[in-house]
Amino acid sequence: MDLGLAGRSVFITGGSGGLGGPMAQVFAAEGAHVALTYHRNKSAAVEVVEAVERSGGRALALPYDLSDEQSIRSAADTVTAEWGGIDVLVVNASPARGPDERRGPFETVPVEAWRTQLREEVEGAFHTVQAVLPGMKARGWGRIVLMSASIVNRGMRGEEAYVASKAALHGLNRTLATELAAHGILSNAVAPGPTVTANLLPKVPPEIRSTLAGLSPAEIQAVLNERIPQLRFGLPEDVAKVVVFLGSDANRHVTGSVVNVAGGH
Numbered sequence: 001m002d003l004g005l006a007g008r009s010v011f012i013t014g015g016s017g018g019l020g021g022p023m024a025q026v027f028a029a030e031g032a033h034v035a036l037t038y039h040r041n042k043s044a045a046v047e048v049v050e051a052v053e054r055s056g057g058r059a060l061a062l063p064y065d066l067s068d069e070q071s072i073r074s075a076a077d078t079v080t081a082e083w084g085g086i087d088v089l090v091v092n093a094s095p096a097r098g099p100d101e102r103r104g105p106f107e108t109v110p111v112e113a114w115r116t117q118l119r120e121e122v123e124g125a126f127h128t129v130q131a132v133l134p135g136m137k138a139r140g141w142g143r144i145v146l147m148s149a150s151i152v153n154r155g156m157r158g159e160e161a162y163v164a165s166k167a168a169l170h171g172l173n174r175t176l177a178t179e180l181a182a183h184g185i186l187s188n189a190v191a192p193g194p195t196v197t198a199n200l201l202p203k204v205p206p207e208i209r210s211t212l213a214g215l216s217p218a219e220i221q222a223v224l225n226e227r228i229p230q231l232r233f234g235l236p237e238d239v240a241k242v243v244v245f246l247g248s249d250a251n252r253h254v255t256g257s258v259v260n261v262a263g264g265h
Contacts, residue, residue: 004249006031014093037064066124177256193262
């Protein structure tokens with residue numbers, strides 16, 4: 001299937017993380033030019049750029065700070081200046097958190113931690129979409145993909161701020177889809193389930209994580225797989241392929257949807 005991405009300009013925020021890199025490579029394999037951002041991990045973003053370029057594609061790595069509107073607009077302006085505009089936006093960046101930042105009971109969640117998560121996640125998405133929309137409207141074509149998480153559907157203890165911030169993206173997505181469809185711009189959200197990336201284990205609920213102590217990596221994987229109807233965790237490319245379809249010209253009529261990529265979880 002021709003996805004109609006050859007020569008398109010794709011802007012992926014959070015491109016140095018576990019999902020951003022595979023997305024960039026799949027978009028590039030379809031002939032798109034890919035710009036990806038990093039906050040602290042420049043070397044990881046550069047590695048993705050080099051991998052894309054080795055395969056004959058074009059890519060850029062740009063600094064980007066969710067909490068800084070000027071940083072967001074600067075990154076978008078750089079892509080526009082380099083490639084004449086942004087056709088596809090993937091809002092993948094999320095506030096950085098360490099493995100021990102899972103919160104305790106809801107009544108003990110620090111106010112500042114709550115505010116930081118919601119402000120950076122939601123306002124970062126807000127400013128990023130605002131930065132690219134004028135160009136998309138001028139060209140009469142655009143695709144927006146907001147990265148959410150499947151735990152929005154069921155919640156998770158200790159992750160109130162994270163779940164609330166991702167749920168807010170669902171409402172934003174519906175509104176964007178309604179407002180922008182007449183301009184040829186489609187907006188969707190993708191909600192991955194447990195996916196095999198470097199930061200997977202810290203996201204496992206504490207009550208499950210405590211049962212994994214002393215197990216080998218293979219045994220840990222087997223325990224976690226049992227919680228998913230498909231009996232396996234997702235792979236980054238499983239998510240990337242869905243994102244690339246939604247961001248392509250092959251997607252003509254899907255907008256305002258939240259697509260769960262979670263193996264039935």
